[in-house]
Amino acid sequence: MLRQVAEGVLIHESEFCQSNAVVVHGRAGVLLIDPGVHGDEIACLANDLSDSGQTVVAGFSTHPHWDHLLWHARLGAAPRYGTARCAATVRDRLSDARGKARIAALIPPDIAEQVPLDLLGLITGLPAETARIPWDGPQVRIIEHQAHAPGHAALLIEERGVLVAGDMLSDVLIPMLDLNDTADPIEDYLAALRLLEGAADDVDVLVPGHGSIGGADQVHARIDQDRAYVHALRDAGVPGDPRVGPRSARIGCPACMNGNYSTSPEEESATGRPDRDPLATQDDPAKFLTQDTVNGRPSLRPAATRRFEARLGGAVLSWGIRSERCHTSAR
Numbered sequence: 001m002l003r004q005v006a007e008g009v010l011i012h013e014s015e016f017c018q019s020n021a022v023v024v025h026g027r028a029g030v031l032l033i034d035p036g037v038h039g040d041e042i043a044c045l046a047n048d049l050s051d052s053g054q055t056v057v058a059g060f061s062t063h064p065h066w067d068h069l070l071w072h073a074r075l076g077a078a079p080r081y082g083t084a085r086c087a088a089t090v091r092d093r094l095s096d097a098r099g100k101a102r103i104a105a106l107i108p109p110d111i112a113e114q115v116p117l118d119l120l121g122l123i124t125g126l127p128a129e130t131a132r133i134p135w136d137g138p139q140v141r142i143i144e145h146q147a148h149a150p151g152h153a154a155l156l157i158e159e160r161g162v163l164v165a166g167d168m169l170s171d172v173l174i175p176m177l178d179l180n181d182t183a184d185p186i187e188d189y190l191a192a193l194r195l196l197e198g199a200a201d202d203v204d205v206l207v208p209g210h211g212s213i214g215g216a217d218q219v220h221a222r223i224d225q226d227r228a229y230v231h232a233l234r235d236a237g238v239p240g241d242p243r244v245g246p247r248s249a250r251i252g253c254p255a256c257m258n259g260n261y262s263t264s265p266e267e268e269s270a271t272g273r274p275d276r277d278p279l280a281t282q283d284d285p286a287k288f289l290t291q292d293t294v295n296g297r298p299s300l301r302p303a304a305t306r307r308f309e310a311r312l313g314g315a316v317l318s319w320g321i322r323s324e325r326c327h328t329s330a331r
């Protein structure tokens, strides 16, 4: 069901990792940002829109991870945008059968059955430096950065004071660094937080890709919380973060990690040390968020694989995860 969070801005929350789809009312129809995950939820969203006489005139994917790239025929054939880098990344990852199979393997089977994968990731890249989404509605500013995924866009709906943050500033998921596509994931993350901070004073409503909607007071608080986490990671500290812990089980979302982490049974057994109690491993983030120093530059490398479970929105997710090992240098 759609819920209004600001004038002309509504969200549709998924049971999958508490994902938020965002609908923005324009003059001739709606802009749909990150449409959702489960087939029945996207169908519900399509029903809600048609019941209120609305059609989708534009789509937008905040970043090139599958849970933000799905679509459904009932949403129509409007152009679906992303940043140029987002679109290029999707094209690249879906360019051959092997890539498609790899993405398909990341999608839980019950979801893959429900949504047409041939509509996944059909994104038109907006030319680099495009400042706003081209559509007939409230101006939506694109804040592009390279944290979490290549060409990730946060969207600021300026007239409504709404920041659609994509997979940043969540109250349930820790910062998830992009370990595949960048030389310095920690600095990329910090740079993105600075960009979001630059827009924060214009924000009354914060919509994360996964998690709870925040008010104006939450914007700086979540930026500070994410920054503290990333600083702790960088400085070999133990992130004392309320989002990490055995009870909250909120270490991450398998979709948002998008293959940074192995789910391969072979690689799991290769570590030879499967964790007996997957939740217990989340007690101590320092066990897997460790840093060494090598060569003066930060880089992140996967280390041992662990088993995790997450409970979000009533669902229990279980997956194998490679721990992050951050190497920065001792000169």
Ligand SMILES: [Zn+2]
Binding pocket: 065, 067, 068, 167, 209, 210, 253, 255, 256
């Ligand atoms: Zn996500």
